[in-house]
Each structure stands twice: as structure tokens, then as C-alpha cells.
Amino acid sequence: MSVKSQSPVYLIALGSFALGMASYVMAGLIPMIEHAFAVPVAIAAQLVTAFTLAYGVGSPVVVALLPAHRQRGGLLLALGLFVLANAASAVTTNFTLLLAFRAIAGVGAGVYLATGIAASTALSRPEQRGKSIAVIMGGMASGTVLGVPLSLLLAERLGWASALWLVAALGLIAWLGLALRLPALAAAPSVPLKRKLALLTDGHVMVILLVSLLAAIASLGMYTFIAPLLAAPEYGDIHSVTPYLWAWGVGGVLGSFLIGPLVDRIKGPTLTLSIMVILAAALLLLPAAASSGAWLVMLPIAIWGAVGWALQVPQNNELIKARESQGDGNLAIALNESALYLGSAIGAAVGGFLLILHWPVWILASGAGAVAVLGASIQMLNMRLTFSKSRCEASSR
Structure with missing residues (x-):
């Protein structure tokens, strides 16, 4: 700049x-x-x-x-x-x-x-x-x-x-x-409202929004239940969750700032896939790390916060690139933010329901990790389809 x-x-x-x-x-x-x-x-x-x-x-x-x-x-x-x-x-x-x-x-x-x-x-x-x-x-x-x-x-x-x-x-x-x-x-570009609504039929945009939604369900949804997990006797019996929330938040700040140079050097879809894989690994490791030591669990929590916040930088960048020529990139970003809030609400609601049913608390972290794996799988599949489409178009020229 x-x-x-x-x-x-x-x-x-x-x-x-x-x-x-x-x-x-x-x-x-x-x-x-x-x-x-x-x-x-x-x-x-x-x-x-x-x-x-x-x-x-x-x-x-x-x-x-x-x-x-x-x-x-x-x-x-x-x-x-x-x-x-x-x-x-x-x-x-x-x-x-x-x-x-x-x-x-x-x-x-x-x-x-x-x-x-x-x-x-x-x-x-x-x-x-x-x-x-x-x-x-x-x-x-x-x-x-x-x-x-x-x-x-x-x-x-x-x-x-x-x-x-x-x-x-x-x-x-x-x-x-x-x-x-x-x-x-x-x-x-001046775009009629009817054409702006056509954004919802853009398959590439919808995949980006779906990955953001799944990431929010996993990351922000699990954030709601970090205290119950760490308070469980088998996972640390921790009474004050504040240091761990700080670790998550500081990781988020660092991730948000450090991701910038990477977005300008690495292709957005590749970066998103890498982030989703790391997010899944961090969430899946939470129970094991918590049961191994109160301080050891700080590491996956900080990584989880870093990649959870960092994800939206390449996602928003890809949305702007995808819709810039149509003149509705800001609408795509607004929908992405909506996906985050909706995902947070879904994750919190599902996690709360499972706790009401007396499911073990480790299920929440494992389930969040599984949702992140699903998001990574969808991202990988979309990248393969996009690559195959590009090769077919190149060969037909």
C-alpha cells in the first residue's frame, strides 16, 4: 500500500x-x-x-x-x-x-x-x-x-x-x-437488485460461504464450550478459563495480522485448505492435550484461535475477486459475515443440545474437528473440480 x-x-x-x-x-x-x-x-x-x-x-x-x-x-x-x-x-x-x-x-x-x-x-x-x-x-x-x-x-x-x-x-x-x-x-458497476440476488446461484461463491459456515460451526461453536471442556476432571479440572481465552484471543490477533503477507503470495483456495486442516487438527487434539497438562493445552488453543480468525482474510479476498467484475463484492462479504454468525449460532445450539443429553464433553471437540474436516474435504473437492475445469477449457482452445 x-x-x-x-x-x-x-x-x-x-x-x-x-x-x-x-x-x-x-x-x-x-x-x-x-x-x-x-x-x-x-x-x-x-x-x-x-x-x-x-x-x-x-x-x-x-x-x-x-x-x-x-x-x-x-x-x-x-x-x-x-x-x-x-x-x-x-x-x-x-x-x-x-x-x-x-x-x-x-x-x-x-x-x-x-x-x-x-x-x-x-x-x-x-x-x-x-x-x-x-x-x-x-x-x-x-x-x-x-x-x-x-x-x-x-x-x-x-x-x-x-x-x-x-x-x-x-x-x-x-x-x-x-x-x-x-x-x-x-x-x-451499477447492478440491479435482481442481478445481485443471482450471486446466490454462483457455485464458486456458495462453496466459499459453505466453508466459512462450517469453519464457524467448528471454531466459534466450540469456543462456547471451552470452559466446560477444561472444567471436566479428566481434562484438567480448571476453574478459571480466562488464561485460555486469552491464549485463544492472542492467537487470533496474531493470525489475523500474519496471514496478510501469505494471502498475497499463496493462492487463496490453497491457503484456505491449509487453514481448515490445521483447524481440524487443533480441535481434534484438544481433549488429549487437556488431559495431558493444563499448560500443554494452551498450544492447540492458540493455534485454533490463530487459524480460526485468519481464515476470513483469504475467504473475503476470494469473494472480492470472484464478484468484483459483477460489482457485488461487498454483498458477498456481507453474506460471508452472515455465515459466520449463523455458524456460531448453530455450533452453540448443537453443542448445548448434546450437553443436555449428557453426552461426554470430549464429543464437542471431536465433533467440531469433524466439521472442520468436512469443510476441508469440500474445499479440496472444489479445488480439484476447478482445476479439472481449467484443464478442459485450456485443452479445448
């Missing part, structure tokens, strides 16, 4: 840092909100649902409706909506309004990330797009790993609203910087 183009990309990453905080901090604020609004914990937890559903379902719809010649304005509008919704969440005294504001923040976050990644690639040379996406995804990972604990510490001292004020402040700084430094973006 040129010096001129670096600044907007890092400002977009600052916004994604705030997004990462907002995506995960609410779960830690639930006990405080339960007390502040005098609502049951099950009701307070719906604040997380409102954000994630709006993010996963609402943002692709908004991105699909975004005019092709308003990409810069759409990015600033989405980030501004995200900032205002978080500020409104911090000041409201009505729980119903708080739910609504969390949903609005979720839509703004999803649209911002999709348009932000598309903008960063537009500002970068083709051979450096992977690095740009890695910077933005690294910002989101850092917001989750570093920002969430910081905001929760602030909330313990100053009240739950202070965490959301911090999110809004960081988002506002990013918005002001982008308003000043983000140049006009080249208009994407």
Missing part, C-alpha cells in the same frame, strides 16, 4: 476494533444490565441476540440496496449509525429501546465491515489486498481480545454504559478520520 492509502485502511481498522468490542462486550455486561433494568437474565441476554441477528440478517439486505456510486457515503453512514446507536444505548433508560438500539448497531456494524473491506481493497494494489483485509480483520480481533476486557474493566468502575461510550468514542474517532482522509472511491 502507498503511504497515501495506508491511513484510510488503518482508520477503517480502528472502526473494526470498535466493532469487535461491540460484538462481544454485551455478553459481559448482561449481569449489570439485568440489575440496572430489573429484567431476568434470559431477557437481558436477548440484547446479544438482537445485535447478532440484525448483523447477520439485516446487513446483507442493506448492502444489497446500497447504490453502487455511494460506496464512500455508505461506509460513513454505516459507521455513523453504529456510533449513534451505541451512544443511544448508553443513555436510554428503557429496555425495549435498548433492544432496538442494539439491533440498529448490529446493522451498522455489518454494513460497515462489508463496505470497509471493499473500500480497503479498492485503495490497495491487487498484490496487497490480502494485507489490507488482514489489517481490518486484525483490528476486529484486537477489539475482541484487548478491547472487551478493557471496556468491562471500565464498566466495573463507572457503570455498564461507560463500555458503550468507549465503543462510540472509538467509532467516532474513526468516523472523523475517514471523513477527512478517505478519498472518493471508484463507483462499482
Whole structure:
């Protein structure tokens, strides 16, 4: 990236840092909100649902409706909506309004990330797009790993609203910087909504989204149950899971940043396959590593976090390449983010159901590893089919 183009990309990453905080901090604020609004914990937890559903379902719809010649304005509008919704969440005294504001923040976050990644690639040379996406995804990972604990510490001292004020402040700084430094973006080809929906018939895109979905079921789904696994007597009898969550998160930050140069040197499908294989191995090794030693299990957990977060860099890069000429690359990215949230929900739901049935906890890690193996197999099959198709087309010329 040129010096001129670096600044907007890092400002977009600052916004994604705030997004990462907002995506995960609410779960830690639930006990405080339960007390502040005098609502049951099950009701307070719906604040997380409102954000994630709006993010996963609402943002692709908004991105699909975004005019092709308003990409810069759409990015600033989405980030501004995200900032205002978080500020409104911090000041409201009505729980119903708080739910609504969390949903609005979720839509703004999803649209911002999709348009932000598309903008960063537009500002970068083709051979450096992977690095740009890695910077933005690294910002989101850092917001989750570093920002969430910081905001929760602030909330313990100053009240739950202070965490959301911090999110809004960081988002506002990013918005002001982008308003000043983000140049006009080249208009994407104008595509009617009906043609945008044809994206769902693109087999290559659907395979990418399917692999992302399976990776999320395996990685984010298992993340929900890391505490029950490590708390089991046969797998360490660990009472504080915090160091292991930090290992997962720090691995995620490193993976998000380090994957960038690799994306620009290695073909995306090959890199995705390698990541899925490593993810499967790390998850399958979890029970054995946990039973062997409390510190030994840190290694597969850190690797799991690293590849789980890193995967979306080559995936988003491939989606942009696949749909750039059709002008709907940002919609493909929005659908990819939806696949991640849907996969996380599926993984958590299935794992919870198995625990209700009193299945042994190691089944969760093994099952997550098996899902990752399935994703790797689908990726490998798709690569072989693509290679065979390319050879047939070359021979017919």
C-alpha cells in the first residue's frame, strides 16, 4: 500500500476494533444490565441476540440496496449509525429501546465491515489486498481480545454504559478520520437488485460461504464450550478459563495480522485448505492435550484461535475477486459475515443440545474437528473440480 492509502485502511481498522468490542462486550455486561433494568437474565441476554441477528440478517439486505456510486457515503453512514446507536444505548433508560438500539448497531456494524473491506481493497494494489483485509480483520480481533476486557474493566468502575461510550468514542474517532482522509472511491458497476440476488446461484461463491459456515460451526461453536471442556476432571479440572481465552484471543490477533503477507503470495483456495486442516487438527487434539497438562493445552488453543480468525482474510479476498467484475463484492462479504454468525449460532445450539443429553464433553471437540474436516474435504473437492475445469477449457482452445 502507498503511504497515501495506508491511513484510510488503518482508520477503517480502528472502526473494526470498535466493532469487535461491540460484538462481544454485551455478553459481559448482561449481569449489570439485568440489575440496572430489573429484567431476568434470559431477557437481558436477548440484547446479544438482537445485535447478532440484525448483523447477520439485516446487513446483507442493506448492502444489497446500497447504490453502487455511494460506496464512500455508505461506509460513513454505516459507521455513523453504529456510533449513534451505541451512544443511544448508553443513555436510554428503557429496555425495549435498548433492544432496538442494539439491533440498529448490529446493522451498522455489518454494513460497515462489508463496505470497509471493499473500500480497503479498492485503495490497495491487487498484490496487497490480502494485507489490507488482514489489517481490518486484525483490528476486529484486537477489539475482541484487548478491547472487551478493557471496556468491562471500565464498566466495573463507572457503570455498564461507560463500555458503550468507549465503543462510540472509538467509532467516532474513526468516523472523523475517514471523513477527512478517505478519498472518493471508484463507483462499482451499477447492478440491479435482481442481478445481485443471482450471486446466490454462483457455485464458486456458495462453496466459499459453505466453508466459512462450517469453519464457524467448528471454531466459534466450540469456543462456547471451552470452559466446560477444561472444567471436566479428566481434562484438567480448571476453574478459571480466562488464561485460555486469552491464549485463544492472542492467537487470533496474531493470525489475523500474519496471514496478510501469505494471502498475497499463496493462492487463496490453497491457503484456505491449509487453514481448515490445521483447524481440524487443533480441535481434534484438544481433549488429549487437556488431559495431558493444563499448560500443554494452551498450544492447540492458540493455534485454533490463530487459524480460526485468519481464515476470513483469504475467504473475503476470494469473494472480492470472484464478484468484483459483477460489482457485488461487498454483498458477498456481507453474506460471508452472515455465515459466520449463523455458524456460531448453530455450533452453540448443537453443542448445548448434546450437553443436555449428557453426552461426554470430549464429543464437542471431536465433533467440531469433524466439521472442520468436512469443510476441508469440500474445499479440496472444489479445488480439484476447478482445476479439472481449467484443464478442459485450456485443452479445448
